[in-house]
Amino acid sequence: MNVMQPIDRIRGGVHEKERHESGHKHVSGTAEYIDDIPEPQGTLHGYLGLSQRAHAEILSIDFEAVSSSEGVIGVLTAADIPGENDISPAHKHDEPIFVTDKVEFHGQPIFAVVATSREAARRAAAKVKIEYRDLPHVTDVLEAAAANYPLVIDPLKLERGDIEAGFAKAKNILEGEMRIGGQDHFYLEGQISFAIPGEDDEVLVYSSTQHPSETQHMVATVLGVPSNAVTVNVRRMGGGFGGKETQANIFAAVAAVAAKKYRCPVKVRPDRDDDMSATGKRHDFHVDYKLGFDDEGRIEAVDAVFSARCGYSADLSGPVTDRALFHADNCYFYPNVRLRSRPLKTNTVSNTAFRGFGGPQGMVGGERMIEEIAYAVGKDPLEIRKLNFYGGEGRNLTPYHQTVEDNIIGRIIEELETSADYAKRREAVIAFNRENNVVKRGIALTPVKFGISFTKTEYNQAGALVHVYTDGSIHLNHGGTEMGQGLYTKVAQVVADEFQVDLDRIKVTATTTGKVPNTSATAASSGSDLNGMAAANAAQQIKARLVKFAAERWNVSETDVAFEPNTVRIGVDRLSFNEFIKIAYGARIQLSAAGFYKTPKIHWNRAEGRGRPFFYYAYGASCSEVSVDTLTGEYQVDRTDILHDVGRSLNPALDLGQVEGAFIQGMGWLTTEELWWDAKGRLRTHAPSTYKIPLASDRPRVFNTRLAEWSVNREETIRRSKAVGEPPFMLGISVLEALSMAAASVAEYRIAPRLDAPATPERVLMAIERLRAAARQKG
Amino acid sequence: MAKVTMTVNGRQVSGHCDDRTLLVQFIRENLGLTGTHVGCDTSQCGACVIHMDGKSVKSCSILAAQADGSTITTIEGLAADGELHPVQAAFKANHGLQCGFCTPGMVMTAVDMIRRHQGQLDEATVRAELEGNICRCTGYHNIVKAILAAAAEMSGARVAAE
Numbered sequence: 044m045n046v047m048q049p050i051d052r053i054r055g056g057v058h059e060k061e062r063h064e065s066g067h068k069h070v071s072g073t074a075e076y077i078d079d080i081p082e083p084q085g086t087l088h089g090y091l092g093l094s095q096r097a098h099a100e101i102l103s104i105d106f107e108a109v110s111s112s113e114g115v116i117g118v119l120t121a122a123d124i125p126g127e128n129d130i131s132p133a134h135k136h137d138e139p140i141f142v143t144d145k146v147e148f149h150g151q152p153i154f155a156v157v158a159t160s161r162e163a164a165r166r167a168a169a170k171v172k173i174e175y176r177d178l179p180h181v182t183d184v185l186e187a188a189a190a191n192y193p194l195v196i197d198p199l200k201l202e203r204g205d206i207e208a209g210f211a212k213a214k215n216i217l218e219g220e221m222r223i224g225g226q227d228h229f230y231l232e233g234q235i236s237f238a239i240p241g242e243d244d245e246v247l248v249y250s251s252t253q254h255p256s257e258t259q260h261m262v263a264t265v266l267g268v269p270s271n272a273v274t275v276n277v278r279r280m281g282g283g284f285g286g287k288e289t290q291a292n293i294f295a296a297v298a299a300v301a302a303k304k305y306r307c308p309v310k311v312r313p314d315r316d317d318d319m320s321a322t323g324k325r326h327d328f329h330v331d332y333k334l335g336f337d338d339e340g341r342i343e344a345v346d347a348v349f350s351a352r353c354g355y356s357a358d359l360s361g362p363v364t365d366r367a368l369f370h371a372d373n374c375y376f377y378p379n380v381r382l383r384s385r386p387l388k389t390n391t392v393s394n395t396a397f398r399g400f401g402g403p404q405g406m407v408g409g410e411r412m413i414e415e416i417a418y419a420v421g422k423d424p425l426e427i428r429k430l431n432f433y434g435g436e437g438r439n440l441t442p443y444h445q446t447v448e449d450n451i452i453g454r455i456i457e458e459l460e461t462s463a464d465y466a467k468r469r470e471a472v473i474a475f476n477r478e479n480n481v482v483k484r485g486i487a488l489t490p491v492k493f494g495i496s497f498t499k500t501e502y503n504q505a506g507a508l509v510h511v512y513t514d515g516s517i518h519l520n521h522g523g524t525e526m527g528q529g530l531y532t533k534v535a536q537v538v539a540d541e542f543q544v545d546l547d548r549i550k551v552t553a554t555t556t557g558k559v560p561n562t563s564a565t566a567a568s569s570g571s572d573l574n575g576m577a578a579a580n581a582a583q584q585i586k587a588r589l590v591k592f593a594a595e596r597w598n599v600s601e602t603d604v605a606f607e608p609n610t611v612r613i614g615v616d617r618l619s620f621n622e623f624i625k626i627a628y629g630a631r632i633q634l635s636a637a638g639f640y641k642t643p644k645i646h647w648n649r650a651e652g653r654g655r656p657f658f659y660y661a662y663g664a665s666c667s668e669v670s671v672d673t674l675t676g677e678y679q680v681d682r683t684d685i686l687h688d689v690g691r692s693l694n695p696a697l698d699l700g701q702v703e704g705a706f707i708q709g710m711g712w713l714t715t716e717e718l719w720w721d722a723k724g725r726l727r728t729h730a731p732s733t734y735k736i737p738l739a740s741d742r743p744r745v746f747n748t749r750l751a752e753w754s755v756n757r758e759e760t761i762r763r764s765k766a767v768g769e770p771p772f773m774l775g776i777s778v779l780e781a782l783s784m785a786a787a788s789v790a791e792y793r794i795a796p797r798l799d800a801p802a803t804p805e806r807v808l809m810a811i812e813r814l815r816a817a818a819r820q821k822g
Numbered sequence: 823m824a825k826v827t828m829t830v831n832g833r834q835v836s837g838h839c840d841d842r843t844l845l846v847q848f849i850r851e852n853l854g855l856t857g858t859h860v861g862c863d864t865s866q867c868g869a870c871v872i873h874m875d876g877k878s879v880k881s882c883s884i885l886a887a888q889a890d891g892s893t894i895t896t897i898e899g900l901a902a903d904g905e906l907h908p909v910q911a912a913f914k915a916n917h918g919l920q921c922g923f924c925t926p927g928m929v930m931t932a933v934d935m936i937r938r939h940q941g942q943l944d945e946a947t948v949r950a951e952l953e954g955n956i957c958r959c960t961g962y963h964n965i966v967k968a969i970l971a972a973a974a975e976m977s978g979a980r981v982a983a984e
Contacts (some may be wrong), residue, residue: 072857527921
């Protein structure tokens with residue numbers, strides 16, 4: 044028997060700063076995205092024909108010029124759909140693939156052209172002649188309310204305490220409103236699907252989707268075939284951010300319908316402008332709030348209505364607007380509270396998931412309220428924040444009746460305040476502003492508390508498939524999708540750790556509905572929490588069989604069998620992992636397992652607005668300092684410090700990257716990224732020429748990001764880590780608040796600046812002018 | 823139809839394409855070199871950056887016919903003898919990528935940037951020069967770090983060689 048000395052530890056286990064599993068392929072151009080898959084001979088290309096009206100009846104469509112255009116094979120309309128002409132993820136039957144008699148937003152798909160090349164299909168689609176009869180349209184959320192537009196889905200109300208008594212008791216009452224803009228995902232890889240027809244009713248679809256199972260079900264529904272006829276594969280996406288949770292479905296469905304109809308592989312990839320016009324975005328919100336507070340700034344009562352521009356259909360607007368309410372409290376205890384959502388229909392593209400899923404809008408609303416109080420009582424907003432934090436007797440219940448049990452915001456804030464030297468720098472900012480008339484500075488330190496779990500309880504489950512081959516190499520598959528966040532790397536680290544083998548022994552394979560069924564979207568930051576646990580479970584099943592086998596074969600107790608770095612110790616013997624696996628195979632031990640996980644403890648009753656929707660919370664804080672040119676409204680972020688909680692990180696390098704990237708994306712949302720619709724209901728910011736996402740030069744001049752290394756998830760998550768995808772997005776709020784302070788300086792910080800988002804230079808300038816005028820009036 | 827001939831990654835290639843065919847289409851579709859990506863379709867995002875006669879260009883904003891007779895290097899041609907170029911290695915080592923879609927363009931831009939500045943780069947310069955390359959995932963932090971690391975390594979290697 045071989046006796047091997049164990050090395051200290053495996054390469055690439057959990058908590059290691061392992062590099063992205065595809066890193067070497069990304070830098071050498073060999074990582075395959077869907078548009079890079081070699082096209083079989085005879086591949087056709089589909090292109091969508093979009094509505095040129097925001098709201099209109101379709102009187103007639105003339106496809107003559109389309110059909111006769113060079114390279115065109117055919118035109119698909121609703122009549123060509125063998126199953127249901129609907130892909131509503133909310134099962135409301137309000138989202139046709141192709142509209143028939145009425146369009147409800149500018150950019151809505153009406154038909155698709157299938158041609159021998161993408162270029163031919165695109166050119167042909169533009170040749171259609173459609174006769175419309177215009178109907179009145181509404182793109183803005185308040186106009187929709189004024190026009191009595193319907194809600195796309197039932198609203199939510201969260202209520203706790205006695206709102207009337209709270210206001211009666213409050214010494215100060217204040218009312219206000221805020222607008223918060225939407226955001227385009229701008230994933231670098233646009234939407235794309237590639238369908239290959241199979242035998243009988245079968246079809247294989249490569250789709251850039253965060254939710255392969257839903258894409259599979261939608262394609263099946265649209266084709267009128269059972270789900271077992273459809274396989275959806277995705278190895279990686281070039282970014283998702285929520286934009287490929289439901290929005291990938293239409294492209295997959297159209298490609299599949301065309302593939303079956305013409306019995307050819309069909310690829311559908313919209314042009315970037317069409318992608319931005321025809322797919323949903325982050326919801327714009329309008330917040331109406333009423334606040335009661337004492338002279339110190341302690342909140343007594345909050346009554347707020349969150350109205351959202353949902354677009355023409357429900358899509359995910361229900362859970363998105365719910366999550367806005369779940370985060371309107373951020374880290375603050377509201378003794379008496381009533382929060383209501385108003386998911387309004389508009390004649391715009393149907394808004395959808397986007398990193399934070401409504402939570403950021405809720406949180407920005409909550410932070411605006413804090414700011415209002417601070418300016419009303421004349422204090423540093425950070426003081427008001429601390430005064431209202433959850434914590435202390437009877438101050439831990441959220442508006443949805445979940446008790447905050449894992450609160451660490453106090454420590455996070457304290458550490459960041461010290462490391463960022465907040466107090467001294469705030470004094471310096473105020474002194475600078477006294478001396479300088481043109482450039483004004485602002486500084487803000489803002490907290491984040493974000494609830495982790497899908498609020499739809501059934502989504503909190505996951506599966507994984509692990510095979511150990513006879514040579515000891517391991518194949519890992521799970522239901523999560525890779526979109527750059529490093530999920531494949533993290534889950535592989537978990538499996539490496541379970542078997543105690545080096546990470547390079549494990550191959551993560553493309554996500555496919557054929558290996559792990561009925562999966563949830565890789566969304567809600569849940570990817571590694573759910574799939575990491577499911578993969579660990581699969582590995583543990585195999586290990587349990589191996590341990591039992593070894594104990595019997597070597598005649599030792601099961602506790603004398605241990606997986607140690609690249610070896611297995613059985614009593615006094617030690618075998619290499621590979622050798623042991625070969626022996627186990629010879630003894631006919633099953634070396635494959637399907638793992639499963641469901642999040643414990645959570646429940647949610649939406650009708651009553653009560654429950655424990657979240658397994659735990661992730662926390663963080665950021666401090667940003669800005670300089671604003673008060674003559675033009677232009678600004679720059681001079682410095683940002685971040686301290687963020689990811690529990691015991693599965694991979695600190697990947698997590699740090701998530702925090703940095705999320706902050707910049709959040710900052711972009713609140714500053715330069717402005718969606719703009721014209722009077723005809725056309726989105727005019729439909730390319731990066733007009734829609735400004737942050738560039739390398741926009742990032743803070745000084746940027747210090749740290750993880751709270753002492754944090755350990757108090758719940759039993761995978762290796763006590765915490766989710767990281769969404770929570771740090773809201774760290775960007777400190778930039779908005781810092782801009783707000785800089786604006787407030789022109790009125791001696793006596794008037795709440797009420798700077799809406801995105802705080803574009805124009806909006807900052809208007810706020811400054813408004814504050815100057817108000818200050819003059821006040822004298 | 824135009825007949826174009828060029829040297830791509832050291833190999834002489836020629837092909838027929840429409841006059842209006844973009845260089846990026848020619849590279850991806852005719853030559854099957856799919857490491858060069860199409861991100862925005864409008865010459866803004868930089869995912870399609872390649873080197874034409876040694877200079878970085880957005881291959882979506884130039885016609886294949888215009889590249890006739892030129893020498894092209896794409897991301898696939900950067901590594902020599904199976905060894906990653908120092909910029910590629912630095913992006914990998916510094917976690918200068920997440921979804922990876924912008925990475926080939928970033929790397930090609932960085933190589934040209936380092937060449938033009940003879941490796942003498944500071945952070946402000948890198949950030950300014952990266953304005954033609956969009957990344958939506960990383961917040962650019964590790965990308966800038968990677969470029970600075972590669973520049974330092976390459977100029978160090980050059981100094982050592984001199």
